[in-house]
Amino acid sequence: MNDFSNVSSTLSLQGFDLPPGTIIPAFIFATLGYIFIVFCNLGLLTTIIVNKSLHEPMYVLLLNLPINDLIGSTALFPQIIKELLWDTRTIQFSSCVTQAFFIHIYATGAVFILTAMAYDRYVAICRPMKYNTIMNNAHLMKIISLVWLSNILMIAVLFILLLRLPRCRSLLTHTYCDNPSLLQLVCANTTINNIYGLMTVAVCQVITIGLIVFTYIQILIACFRNKRSDTRSKALQTCATHLIVFLIFECLGLFTITSYRLADISPHLRKFSGIAAMILPPALNPIIYGLKTKEIRTKASKFFQQRFNPS
Template sequence: MEEGTLNSSKQELTLESLFPNVSSVLTLQGFNLPPQSVVPAFLFASLNYMLILFCNLVLLFTILFNKSLHQPMYLLLLNLPINDLIGSTALFPQVIHELVLDSRRIPYDACITQAFFIHIYGAGSIFILTAMAYDRYVAICRPLRYQSIMTHAHVMRIIMLVWLCCFLVIGVLFFLLLRLPRCGSRMPHAYCDNPSLLQLTCADTTINNIYGLALVAVTQVVALGIIFCTYIQILVACFRSKKAETKTKALQTCATHLIVFLLLECLGLFTIISYRIPNLSAQTRRFIGVSTMIFPPTVNPIIYGLKTNEIKDIIFKFFRKKILPG
C-alpha cells in the first residue's frame, strides 16, 4: 500500500516537473487598465450588457408573441437576437467579474465553455444573415412563388440547418483543440477563444491551423458569394420594378440587412487579421476583439427595431399602452 502511494507521488512529481505551468485554473491577460479607469470600464460594461439584454429581449418577445410577425422573414430574424444573447452572455459576465474583483483567474472548463459559445456566436451571425439574404432574394425576385417556396416547414429546415452547421463546425474546431496536451496556463488574451487556447498547447497545431483557416475561408466565400449574388439580383429586380413603393420598401429592407452584415464582417475580419499581425499592440488586439462582441449585439436589435416598420409599430404601441394607458 505504501509502495503504491510512493509510486503515485513519484509519478505526480514527474508530471509536475515536466509541466510546471499546467493548472486547472487559467490566468487571463486582463485589460491592464489604470486604477482610475476601472470604475468607468465597469459601468460601461454593465450598462452595455443591460442594453444588449433589453434590446434583444424586446425584439425577441415582440416576434414571439405577435402572430402577425410569424412570417418567414421574422422567424429567421428571431435567431439573430438569440445568437446575440449567446455571444454577449458568454463575454460580459466574465469581463464584469474581472473588473469588480480584479481577478484574472478562470477555471479551464469555464474558459473552454466561454470560447465555444463565443465562436458559436461568430459562426451563427454569418449563417443567420446568409439565410436572411436568401429569404429577401425569394421575396423580391420571386414574389409570386414566395409563399410556396418559403413555407413554414422550409423555414424550420433552414433554421435547423443554420444551427446544425454552427455546432458542427465549431464542435470540430474544439475537438481538435481538446485532443492536444496543454502545458501552459497563462492566456495571451483578456477572454477565452480558440487561438488563445491553442497557444497553451505543447504539440503540433498544424491540423488546427489548417482547419481554422479553411473554416474561415469557406464560410466567408460561401456567405459573401450567396449575399453578393442575391443582392445583385435584388437590385436588378428593384430597378426593373415600376412600383415606387415596392422598390423603396425592398431597398430599405435590404439596406438594413446589408448594414448589419457589413458591420459584422468588418469587425470580424479585423479580429482575424489582428491575430496574424505580430507587431500589433496587445491593447489594440483586445479592443478589436471585444468590439466584435459589443457593437453588433447592441446595434442589431436597434437597427431592425427602428428600420422594420411592422416591428417598430408593434413595439411603440406596446410601450404607449404601458407608459400612457387609456
C-alpha cells in the same frame, strides 16, 4: 516544456491594463452595456413572438439573430464584469473552454443567420409570386435547422481537436477566451487545428459572402426593373439595413481573426477589435432592425405602451 503534469487548471487572462481611476467607470459601462443589450434583444425577441402578424418567414429568421446575440453577450460580459469588479484575471480552464465555445457559436451563427435572411429577401423581391410556396413552414424549418446544426457541428469539431492536445502554459494573451488564444497554451503540433480553423473560416466566408453578393445583385436588378417607386424604395431600405449589419460584423470579425496572424499588430488594437466584434453587433442589431423595420417598430411601440401605460 514536456512536463504537462503540473499545468494548472486556472488560467491567467492578460486583462485590459486599466488605470486604477478608470476601473469603476469601466465596470459601470460594462454592466449598463450588458443590461442594454439584454433589454433590447429581449424586446425584439418578445415583439416578434407575441405578435402573430410578425410570424412570417422574414421575422422568424430574424428571431434567431437576438437569440444568437444573447448567447454571445452572455458568454462575454459576466466574465468581464467579474474581472472589473473583483480585480481578478483568472478563469478556470473548463469555464474558459465553455466561454470560447459559445463565443465561436455566436460568431459563426451571426454570419449564417444573416446569409439565411439575405436568401429570404432574395426570394421575396425576385420571386414574389412564388414566395409563399418556396418559404413555407417546412422549408423555413430546414433553413433554421441547417444554420444551427452546421454551426454547432463545425464548432464542436474545432474544440474536440483543441481538447485532444496537452497544455503546458496558463497565460492567455487576450481579454477573453477563444480558440486562437487557447491554442497558444498548447505545446504540441497544432497543424491539424490550424488547417481545420482556416478551412472552416475560408469555406464559411466563400459560401456566405458569395450567396449574399449573388442575392444582392439579383435584388438590385429586380428593384431597378420595378417601376413602382414605393416598392423599390421599401425593398432597398430593407436590404440596406441588412447589408449594414452584415458589413459591421464582417469587418470587425475578419480583422480580429487576421490580427492573430500578424505579429506586428498592436495588442491593444487586437483587444479593441475583439471586444468591439462582441459588443457592437448585439447592441446595434435590435436598434437597426427595430427602427428601420416599420412593422417591428409599430408593434414594439404598441407592446410597450400597453405594458407601461395601459390607460
